[in-house]
Amino acid sequence: MESSAHSALTNAKDDEIDELKKEINDLKAYKGNESALLISKDEIINTLKENTINLLKAKNDQISDLRALLNEKDQQLTKYKNEGEDLSDSEIYIDGTRRIQVAGNPSFTAPFIRAVSDWTVILRRVYGNVSFSRDWNEYKNGFGDPNGGDFHIGLDNLYSMLRTRQHELYVSVKDVIGSTGYARYDNFKINHENASYNLLSVGEYKGTAGDSLSFHVGLNFTAKGRDPVYRSPNNDLGGWWFKTTKENERAWLSNLNGKYYESGIAPNKRGITWGSFSDFNYSISLTFAQMMIRPRP
Known part of the structure; x- marks a missing residue:
């Protein structure tokens, strides 16, 4: 009887140890997943930052292009307004x-x-x-x-x-x-x-x-x-x-x-x-x- 009781107690302890090992392994897996999630989050943030910077740069380039175009149009308009103010002799005849x-x-x-x-x-x-x-x-x-x-x-x-x-x-x-x-x-x-x-x-x-x-x-x-x-x-x-x-x-x-x-x-x-x-x-x-x-x- 004493031997049976000892065996049952041993099995219970083994089960408890196995359960603890499983919990430890689960914790390790969770920690691994958490680290992976943190790494993935950092990558997403960095990607978003990089995309935002690239987008802002593209917008700035577009604004610069528009300003250059507006400046060109202003120059053309000024030339149009002033054109003919002092036509040379070669330009006073018809086209x-x-x-x-x-x-x-x-x-x-x-x-x-x-x-x-x-x-x-x-x-x-x-x-x-x-x-x-x-x-x-x-x-x-x-x-x-x-x-x-x-x-x-x-x-x-x-x-x-x-x-x-x-x-x-x-x-x-x-x-x-x-x-x-x-x-x-x-x-x-x-x-x-x-x-x-x-x-x-x-x-x-x-x-x-x-x-x-x-x-x-x-x-x-x-x-x-x-x-x-x-x-x-x-x-x-x-x-x-x-x-x-x-x-x-x-x-x-x-x-x-x-x-x-x-x-x-x-x-x-x-x-x-x-x-x-x-x-x-x-x-x-x-x-x-x-x-x-x-x-x-």
Whole structure:
């Protein structure tokens, strides 16, 4: 009996020892798993940090690229705004012609300078091979050679272009000795035919030729057939926004539609004039004059 009891006690102890060994092994396994979990957690954290850093770097690169693009666009916009302020002699002539269609009006052909910047020529005096001593209907509809020659776009066409949005005006002038200048205005606008194409606005001036157009703001366009001053068949003033004096004479600071004199001298003071460019000496007649418009940015 004593032997049986001792054997039972021994077996119980062995079972207890085995149970403790199992618990110890389980604890070791848990510790191993815990360490693995801790290592895995650290790896995840490090990976997240690395991904975040890479993402921030990519975003910073994108921001830098966008800033560079914006800077480039700003430079292009500045160039666009300033383009043409002082065109060289090689750039004052046309690059070609194009058809222009304004809603509600027939299409028409007009010369242009630098198609990308939308400078459209509305008047050009360069050869003197086209007379500008024209009647009202001719100034209304336009005349001359748009393909590089002397040319007037026509006041109806000009009005249709200006009425829908604000336009800049750029005037280039040159005298017989080769001196050049320009006048630029930021809000050129005229009225319709029933209001005699009244010069409504020219806006702010800047340039090198002087401001000889603001004087004419508020004046009606006059030409043969609409003004008694033009009854004389020898009148070569051309049509313009002239001021009427008390003596029923015509006064002007500029007239780019006057008679062309190849010599650059107008004996009757009725040549192509931009007074402030020629020190208001109206015996000087320009040998080149060009007016261009483009929509404001």
